[in-house]
Each structure stands twice: as C-alpha cells, then as structure tokens.
Amino acid sequence: MTGRRHYGFWIAAAVAVALAATAALTLRNEYYFFAGYIVLQFVILASAWNILGGYCGYVNFGTGAFFGVGAYTAVLLIKSLEAPLPVQIAAAALVGGALGLGTGMLTLRLRGIFFSIATVAVAIILQTVVINWRYLGGATGVQILKPAPLAPFDNYVKMLFVIAVVLAVAAVAIARYIETSWLGRGLRAIRDNEEAAECTGVPTLKLKLIACAVSGALMSAAGAPLAMYQSFVEPASAFDLNYSVSALAMPIIGGTAHWIGPVIGAVLLGTVQQLVQVNISSEYNVMVVGVLLVVFVVGAPEGITGLAQKLWRRFGR
Amino acid sequence: MSAPLLAIERLSKSFGGFAALTEVSVAIAAGERFGLIGPNGSGKTTLINCVSGALRNDRGSIRFAGEEVSALPAYQRTRRGIARSFQIPRPFRSMTVLENLVVPLEFVVHRHSLHQADTRAEAMEILHGMGLADKADTPSSRLSQVELRKLELARAMAARPKLLISDEAMAGLSGNEVDEVLRILFKLNETGITIVMIEHIMQAVMRFSQRVICLDAGRIICEGTPESIVKDGGVQRAYLGA
Amino acid sequence: MQGVLLGCFYAAVSIGLSVAFGLLDVPHIAHPAFVVLGSYGTWLVAGRYGWDPLVSGLALTPVFFVIGVLVYRFYYETFEKRGTDTGVRGLAFFFGVAFIIEVGLIIGFGVDQRLVDAPYIGKSLELGEELRVPMRMLVAFGTALALTVLLGLYLSRTFMGRAIKAVAQDEPALRLMGANPVRVKQWAFGIATAVAAVAGALLIIVGPVEPSMDRVYIGRTFCVVVLAGLGSMSGTLVAGLILGISESIVLTLLGASWAPAVSFGLLLLVLGVRPQGLFGR
Numbered sequence: 077m078t079g080r081r082h083y084g085f086w087i088a089a090a091v092a093v094a095l096a097a098t099a100a101l102t103l104r105n106e107y108y109f110f111a112g113y114i115v116l117q118f119v120i121l122a123s124a125w126n127i128l129g130g131y132c133g134y135v136n137f138g139t140g141a142f143f144g145v146g147a148y149t150a151v152l153l154i155k156s157l158e159a160p161l162p163v164q165i166a167a168a169a170l171v172g173g174a175l176g177l178g179t180g181m182l183t184l185r186l187r188g189i190f191f192s193i194a195t196v197a198v199a200i201i202l203q204t205v206v207i208n209w210r211y212l213g214g215a216t217g218v219q220i221l222k223p224a225p226l227a228p229f230d231n232y233v234k235m236l237f238v239i240a241v242v243l244a245v246a247a248v249a250i251a252r253y254i255e256t257s258w259l260g261r262g263l264r265a266i267r268d269n270e271e272a273a274e275c276t277g278v279p280t281l282k283l284k285l286i287a288c289a290v291s292g293a294l295m296s297a298a299g300a301p302l303a304m305y306q307s308f309v310e311p312a313s314a315f316d317l318n319y320s321v322s323a324l325a326m327p328i329i330g331g332t333a334h335w336i337g338p339v340i341g342a343v344l345l346g347t348v349q350q351l352v353q354v355n356i357s358s359e360y361n362v363m364v365v366g367v368l369l370v371v372f373v374v375g376a377p378e379g380i381t382g383l384a385q386k387l388w389r390r391f392g393r
Numbered sequence: 394m395s396a397p398l399l400a401i402e403r404l405s406k407s408f409g410g411f412a413a414l415t416e417v418s419v420a421i422a423a424g425e426r427f428g429l430i431g432p433n434g435s436g437k438t439t440l441i442n443c444v445s446g447a448l449r450n451d452r453g454s455i456r457f458a459g460e461e462v463s464a465l466p467a468y469q470r471t472r473r474g475i476a477r478s479f480q481i482p483r484p485f486r487s488m489t490v491l492e493n494l495v496v497p498l499e500f501v502v503h504r505h506s507l508h509q510a511d512t513r514a515e516a517m518e519i520l521h522g523m524g525l526a527d528k529a530d531t532p533s534s535r536l537s538q539v540e541l542r543k544l545e546l547a548r549a550m551a552a553r554p555k556l557l558i559s560d561e562a563m564a565g566l567s568g569n570e571v572d573e574v575l576r577i578l579f580k581l582n583e584t585g586i587t588i589v590m591i592e593h594i595m596q597a598v599m600r601f602s603q604r605v606i607c608l609d610a611g612r613i614i615c616e617g618t619p620e621s622i623v624k625d626g627g628v629q630r631a632y633l634g635a
Numbered sequence: 636m637q638g639v640l641l642g643c644f645y646a647a648v649s650i651g652l653s654v655a656f657g658l659l660d661v662p663h664i665a666h667p668a669f670v671v672l673g674s675y676g677t678w679l680v681a682g683r684y685g686w687d688p689l690v691s692g693l694a695l696t697p698v699f700f701v702i703g704v705l706v707y708r709f710y711y712e713t714f715e716k717r718g719t720d721t722g723v724r725g726l727a728f729f730f731g732v733a734f735i736i737e738v739g740l741i742i743g744f745g746v747d748q749r750l751v752d753a754p755y756i757g758k759s760l761e762l763g764e765e766l767r768v769p770m771r772m773l774v775a776f777g778t779a780l781a782l783t784v785l786l787g788l789y790l791s792r793t794f795m796g797r798a799i800k801a802v803a804q805d806e807p808a809l810r811l812m813g814a815n816p817v818r819v820k821q822w823a824f825g826i827a828t829a830v831a832a833v834a835g836a837l838l839i840i841v842g843p844v845e846p847s848m849d850r851v852y853i854g855r856t857f858c859v860v861v862l863a864g865l866g867s868m869s870g871t872l873v874a875g876l877i878l879g880i881s882e883s884i885v886l887t888l889l890g891a892s893w894a895p896a897v898s899f900g901l902l903l904l905v906l907g908v909r910p911q912g913l914f915g916r
Contacts, residue, residue: 135726137664186906188722189662190857197854197899204892258499258507265485265496267723272483275445277471277501277552317847321734328727333487363738370731373724374713409911 085252089245096241100234109237113305115346116240117298120247121319122326122338124294127251128287129324130332131260133267134188138195139323141202142172142292144315146299148212151309154220155211161239161304168300169293176292177285184284203315217310220303236305243301247294252335254290263287295323318362322349325369331379340380396459398423398587399444399475399556404453406439413439414611416453421589423555426582428602428619429591432631435608437591438480441558445477446470458555472501476554478545480561484533490544491516491529497552516551523547523577539570546577550586557581558589563597571597599623607631640772642879644841646872647779648834648852649859650786651827656857657865658803659820659827661710662725665733667852669828672736673699673835674844678749688751689778692836696829703828706732707821733849740846748843775837779872782830787868789826799823803866851895858898862905864912873913877901 100109121139128134146168153159153167175198183194207215222232229235254260262283265273274280303309322345330341345365352361376383397420406414414436421427431437442448444455446467455463462470485493494516503510520526523543528536536544542562549557559578563571575597582588592598598605599619607615607622609631615622622628648670655663673695680691714725753771790796798819801809806816838844859878863870882897905912 129723133723135723135730137730182903186910189664189726190902190906192664192726193853193857193902194899196850197895200851200854200895201899204895208892261488261492261496262500264487268485268487269483271447272479272485273496274467275447275471275477275479276497276548277468277504278496279466279468279500281466317734317737317850321730324727324730332723359738359742363735363742366731366734366738370728370735373727373731374709377724 085249089249093238093241093245096238100229100231100238106231106233109231109233111350113233113237113240114350115343116237116244118322118326118342118346119244119339120240120298121295121323122330122342123244123247123251123335124291124298125323126327126332126335126338127254127263127294128284128291130327130337131255131267132263132284132287134184134284134288135192135324136195136291137192137320137324138197138199139295140315140317140319141195141199142175142295143299143302143319144206144311145175145202146172146296147302147309147314148206149296150300150303151212151218151220154303155218161301164303165243165297165300169297172296172299173289173293175296176288176290179292180285180288184281184288199315199320203311206311206315213310215311217308220307220309222304222307232304236301239301243297247298248335248339250290250294251338254287255335259283259286318365321362321365321369322346325365325372327379328377329368329372329379331381333378334381337379337381344380397421398425398458399589400454400456401440401444402454402456404440404443404450404455406436406443406448406450412611414443414450417608417611417613418453419606419613419616421556421587423587424582424585425587426601426603427587427589428598428605429589429608430593430595430598430605430622430628431608434610435631436611437608438560439611440608441477441560441589441591444470445475445558468500471497471552471554472504474553474555475558476549476552476556477558478542478549478560478562480564482541482545484536484541484544484548486532486534488533489530490520490525490533490536493533493544493548494519494551497548501552519547519551522580523550524573539566539573542566542570542574543577546574546581550581554586556587556589558591560591561593562590563592563594575601595623637772638880638883639876640768640776640879641883642876643779643872644772644775644837644875645855645859645878646875647775647782647837649856649863649875650779650782650868650871651830651834652856652860653863653866653868653871654786654799654823654827654830657860657863657867658799659707659823660803660865661707661824662722662729663827664726664729664853665736665849666827666831667849667856668733668736669699669702669831670835670838670852671740671844671846671849673832674839675740675744675749675835676832677836677839678751678844681751688753688836688840689774689833692833695832695836699832700825700829703825703831704821706828707824711817711820737846737849744846746845746847748845749839750843751839753840771840775841778833778837779875782833783868783872786826786830790868795819795822800866854895854898854902858902858905861902861910862912864914867912867914870912870914 121143125136125139128136149168149171150164153164179194179198183191206212212218262278265278266280266283270280302314326341326345327338329345331337348364349361352364372379399421402418404414404417417440429437439448443450446465450463454461457473457475485496495512498512498515499507503512517526517529520529525540525543525547528540533544546562563574571594578588578601590598590601602619605619605622606613607628614627614631615625652663652666655661655666673692676695677688677691680686680694681688790800798809798814802816802819809816855878859871859874862874862877878898878901881901882894885893885897
C-alpha cells in the first residue's frame, strides 16, 4: 500500500461510471435509482467520515450537520441565484470544508472527546439556525422545482444517480489517495500516538485540520443534490440523526483501515436499511444500525475487511 | 570556546501550585555526552518535555543553535534538530518497524523532496545500524522490550537530529541489553550527535557522560564530572532521602 | 432566579457524569441517555403504582445501579483491559448505546412528550410581589442539593467512597492497599447510573420529556463537569449554577434557540482558559 501505481482502481472506477450511465439510460424501474442514490450517498458519507475517524482517530458525531449544511447551501443558491448543480455542489463543499475547519480550530487542540462533543453541538445549533431562517423555509421546509434533465437522460433522478456515482468515485479516490500518501501515514501516526507523532516531526494540528476540512467538504457535497433529489428540503430530514449514526457505523462495520471498508459498510448497511425500512418500519431500520454498530465495535473492531484479512491469512496462500 | 548547542536559561515550569522546575540553567556543547540524574519526581522528564516542546515553559529561555525555540511547537523543534525518545516506548502500533522510521523520514528529512527520496532504503540502513533489520516488516506491536527501546532510538535518529535526548532508554533492561544500548549511544555520539542521557542506572551514566547535572525538587543541586557528582553530599542525600 | 433553579437542576443531571467521566475517565456520552431512560422509567412506575414521581425515581435506583455495574463491566472487559485503539471504539460504543436507548424509547413510547403529575407540579410559590417560583423547580433544587451533599459525603467519609477517589488519582497505590480497582470503578459507575435515575425523575418533574432530549444534555452535562473540575462534587453544584444563570440570561436576550450554544461555548471557554476547571486537581 505504499504508493505503487494502481491503474486497476481507475479502470474499475471508469467501469462503474459507465455501468451506471448505461443503467440510467436503459432500466425502466425508477425504484432502483432512488435506492441506489441513497446507498451512494452513504458511500460518500462513510468514506468522508473515515478520513477523520478511521485514519486519524477523531470521531465525528455530527455528520448530519455537514450533510444538512450541504443541502441548505444548495437551497440557498437555488433560491437566490438559480445556480446549476455543479455550482451547488462546489459551494456546499466549500461551506462544509469551512465548517470542518472551524470546528477543528476550536477543539482539535483538546482531547478527542471534546471534538466529538463539539460535533454534537454543531449539529444541534445548525439545525436550530435553519429552523429559524424563513428564507430557507424554516421548520416547514421548502419546495424545489426540478429543472429539466440534461440530454441524454430522460429522467432527473436517473441523472442524479449517475452524478452520485461520479461523486462517490471522487470521494473514494480522495480517501484512497490520502490513505496511501504521506498524509495518511501522518494521520495514522497521530491516531496511534499523537505525542510521539508530534515529536517525530509530524505537524499534528495542521494535518488534523486538513483531515477535518476534507471530511467536512465531502459530507456537505454529498448533501447538495438532496434538494434536487427530493424536490423538498426540511430540517428534520436533512439533519436526520440517522446520517450521523450511519456515517459512523458503516466504516466501523466495513473496516476503518482501508478505503474499501466504508464502501462495503455503506453498500451492505444501506441495502439492509432499505429492506428493513420497506418491510418492517423506519424505527427498526434505525435500531438495526445502532445494534450492528455496537456488535461490531465490541466483537469485530477491524470490521468486515479485518475479518476477511484474518480468514485469508488462515486459509489462503 | 564556541557557543553552546543548547542553552537553557532560568527555566521555570509549574503545574497549578506545584513548581516542577525552578530557575534551571544549563549549557550543553555540541558533540557533548551529557548526563541528567535525579530522584523520581525531581523534574527530569518535565525538563526534557520543555526542551522538546511537549510542554511550554512558564518562564526562561531555551536557545538551540542560537535560536530561541521556547515558543515553537514540538514538531518544529524536531525539524530543527532536537529529537527525543520516550521513557515508556511509544511506537506507532499500527505500523511495521520500517514504517515507524518512514514517518520521521517523510516529515523531517525529506519533507521538501518526497518524490525523490527512497525512504524505504534509508530506513533499512538505520535499522541495520541498530540491529533491527530482520524485524523491518514486523508490526511494531510485537516487539520485545529491548527491541522497542532500540526502535525508539532508531525513530529519533531517523529525524537526523543534532541533539538526541534519551529518556531512561535502559530502564528495566538486563546487563547485556544495557551494554547494547550504551554501544549504540556511543556510536551515535561519534558521528557528532550531542546526546543527553537521563538514567537511573548509575554505572551507565558514569561510563557514558562527560558532564552530569543532578536535579532535585526542580532545581539543579550539582554539576560536574561523573566522579565529582558521585562524591557530592547533596546528591547522595537526594537519592537516599532526606 | 430562574437561572439558579435551572442551574441546580443541571447540577443534579451532571453529577452522575462527574463520577463516570470526572473520576473514572470513561467517555460516557450515553449518560444523558440514561437520565432520559430514568425519566421514562419514572413515568412508567408512577403511572402503574400511582406513586409520587420522585419516589418512583428513587425506587428505580437499585435497578439502575445494577445496569451501571453491568455496563461498566462490559466496557472494561471489552475496551480498557485490551487497551487497543480505545479512543475511537470507546466513543463509538457509548454513542451506539445512547442511540439504541433513544430509538428504543421511540419504539416503545413513541415520539410524543410524556409528563407526570404531582401535587407540587403546576403550583407556584409566591415570594413577595414580583417573584413566583414554580414549586416543582424547588423540588428539583432541593433534590439536587441533597444529591450533591450526599455524594460528597459518601466520597469523603466512607471507605468505598474514598477508594473511588483514590482510584481516580493513583490506581497502583490502591492495588497495593489490597482493594480491587475494577470492583471499585464498577461500584462507582453503578452509583453514577443510579443517580441518573433520580436525575431522570427530576427531569420529568421539571417538564415534559421526549426521547431525543439526551443530545441537548450532552453539551450541558459535559460543560458542568469540566467547569467544575473533573471529580469535584461541590464544584458540580457551582458549575451547574453558572451554566443555569448563563443560559437564562441568553434565553432572555436572544431567545430559546441559542440556549444549547451556551453550554458548548462555556465548555470551550473553560478548556481554553482554565482546563482544570474551578475546583479541579
């Protein structure tokens, strides 16, 4: 994992995007695209969370805040400037990055638990701010008119699905780059022993802030298309606690050491959530996530990728 | 007489009401082998924490190679040439022995020219010098005590320091292991690195140091050659209890 | 005045955390969730047996004590003992626990608010012309005071109490004295959770309760505990008062939505200026 050129990843990524585009142009059943979009959202959120949580060891409890901020930045731009989607996403990323940076600057000099508490506070405060902001719809929410989809897509949701695939590939690529570069090694040193890292020449505060900003930016970018996806944005669902818990549970379940862990966790848990939600209820869906989180944290802390590695070592070769 | 490499002047540090260090002044010359002794709680670790940057001193100055460093964060002091090993080894547990060394190589030595450096080869060289080459790809969590101590020193050395502070690197080691670590420290000093050794093992301090100071309750109570320190009444009292 | 009463109430809610996080250094993010659990427990017991809510809360303390012991035991066996990567996992564990409690309450009781009834709820005490003090706040005030005093006395006068304080400061010394640190910590965590039950009763006496309330209280309880100085019981009361008064001031000046920001802002201020808190060691 030390910087060898891995064209394999990029080939797989290109194939994924091509497959997605083909599906969007040929499949009729819209449900797959709705569900697929949700899972992709979680791929981005889980990968983003893992950059700060898995690689660096600082736990963000407020992913929902970043996600919601992204969604509402998009709403703000739509209502004031009628900005196109790429601009919305870019702006959301900037805001999310700034939010991450700000939270980090306030708390990353302290113990990790205080950073985590700060993320809880940020989530609560931001949700309150939005609820009181009438231009953005307040507590009741705001309607967004979907513009016409760009050719060759005949359906806006299908187009969003493909865009989500691109975003997810970008997020995973960024996580992968960080993981295999000097930045990832520095973050791991910080996670393993921050004091020793500092004495070994690692600029711990700077790296933590970078990880915070990148993580926040990606989370908010994931939230930006929500406005177009749902045609309706309200604080209760945009800042949903489920985002925070899932973004944390998916990397832990999938495995935090490798970039593929959050992807596995997101796909598995996202699919399970869809099934439970449709067949049982949305509360049990959320309960499943919580229980699986605790089970994995306690029993299989290295996640599915860790278990797979252990099995490989025992039976492979 | 050239300027000292490390000049500490009237350094003071308190924790709440407790004065850990009071007006400590000492000058260490480049290339010197310097010993720091004192009973438990005398402030030795606090002193090196202030020098390395893990703590900020309340008063006084720390000049390294002519530059005032007391306001710099620890990683910048490391980049200027101050390295330390920890009393209880702190390896990066998720990394192999080799990777542990790559960290300082990437963040200190080659931080402006990463793409040109072959950090793996360089790290292997250092491991050879320490006798750890065969453990290069072992996870650092699986090393023995003496191997961990050597890794601590190796990692500190990988940053190519001008000053190495070794904090009780030999505590709890057997006679042979102590000799091994001492040999490594002598070898490092021969390449021009100034070494400050903190130890409780008196025979090691005596064999190694050219000059020694003794701390007690945050103050220097004696300074001189190893022979004179051992005979000093104050030092004997400090160790045997008042 | 309102701030003072509110402050005492916050102190009562935080005092369990003072033990769990302040003394035992457990990242117990789930403490407010246990308090809310206590509120619902009180509601159930009071509804079923018709007892006074405070009495119901007290009746729950042995149950909560046992829960606390079990939770700590589990945490210790899984995390502290093995010592690997405890930071992330410990936090994730308690976050998961808090979340499971919250969702469990939603599944069991729904999202509507619950409240209890008692002779002192709904009435106010008139102290002079302008001052009307709601009686239920006085009950909260009195209980908080009692809790702080009792816990403070327990920690300084009884053997177990002093062992708890000792284990926070010098675990090896405690071991040398023959006491088992794990059992001491377990006992302490049990007490902290039992106190959470009473705090939960107070919570539902003071106002209606709903499952998501635990999140707002994370900021408040940690603020109080850090401001007090980790491990100081009397400090908890003072810190609670400071927070209560600050929140009331902000409430009158800026409105209710900014109240959660107060606890967090205060927490940051303390950590930046005087991290050992008011009475910390």
